Amino acid sequence: MNNLKILGIGNALMDILVLPEDDQLINRLELPKGGMTLVDSDLSARIQKEISHLNIKIATGGSVANAINGIAALGAVCGYVGAIGQDELGSQFKNEMIKRGIEVVLKEIGLPTGNAVGFVSPDGERTFATYLGAAVEMGPDDITPELFAGYDLFFIEGYLVFNHALIMAAASAAKSAGLIIALDLASFNVVEANLDILNELVDNYIDVVFANEEEAKSFTGMVPEAALGNLAGRCDIAIVKVGKEGAFVQQGAQKWHIPTNLVETVIDTTGAGDFFAAGFLAGLASGHDLEKCGKIGTLLAGEVIQVVGAELEDSRWEFIKNQVKLL
Secondary structure, three states: OOOOOOEOOOOEEEEEEOOOOOOOOOOOOOOOOOOOOOHHHHHHHHHHOOOOOOEEEEEEOOOOHHHHHHHOOOOOOOEEEEEEOOOOOHHHHHHHHHHOOEEEEEEEEOOOEEEEEEEEEOOOOEEEEOOOOOHHHOOHHHHHHHHHHOOOEEEHHHHHHHHHHHHHHHHHHHHOOOOOEEEOOOOOHHHHOHHHHHHHHHHOOOOOEEEEHHHHHHHHOOHHHHHHHHHHHOOOEEEEOOEEEEEEEEEEOOOEEEEEOOOOOOOOOOOHHHHHHHHHHHHHHHHOOOHHHHHHHHOOOOOOOOOOOOOOOOHHHHHHHHHHHHO
């Protein structure tokens, strides 16, 4: 598998990152620390009011969008499918992706562009309150065979599981088009709320599964290595990330432990899983063995946790690309 062309689909969001002094705000908003909670327009407005006096950083976001940005930065050819509003945030999202050389298919509608307010705790843990807005306006009718023309791998965002009809249509169409299909399980509370459809997806459509240890436990009821074996028996390649301990990768009977890329200071874990997926899939696209794919993933994850948000400077990407050559 060399020079694979990767297409991603996900919730097109703008990240609004906040660094509160403690966890009192997320507790007051009743947001589960470390998770992703979908909020309606009323709660979204309340959150915007709560953070109005704090320093914030705005950047393109959405799980698979983050990963596609990383894949493009590593030089792989990729595209992205999503929905945005006809507003300033939507224009910013679209322009940023085009600037990175990504082929975009973005449905533009009247609702506001979705946003994810990320509360970055002092310990680096991030908690998201996500208002989907325009992002949820994609439906099965937006999935056409033409979307997949020329692509080899399709990366699905687990958060799309709330839109059952869309995610099933996308997986089915990609399978019919002969693409390799990868899925990120998104968040432990998302998994818990959608076990039936996720089981159906993994058992019938998915070739590559990404999960962290909490998501893996929510999905299988098992500790990381046992969960890895369970997933590897249901798809071609299973990846379970275990934080500071790195990640486990399994294909068939072959299993690898990928040590973490140790860093001195963790600033913000936002995007760590997305960047791991970016590195892994970019490695897969280039024809590297799975161990090296995992090492590229941990390299990228280690880089992004040293900055606020899920964006790296161009100069840092040059450093990363040189490091990849040495792995």
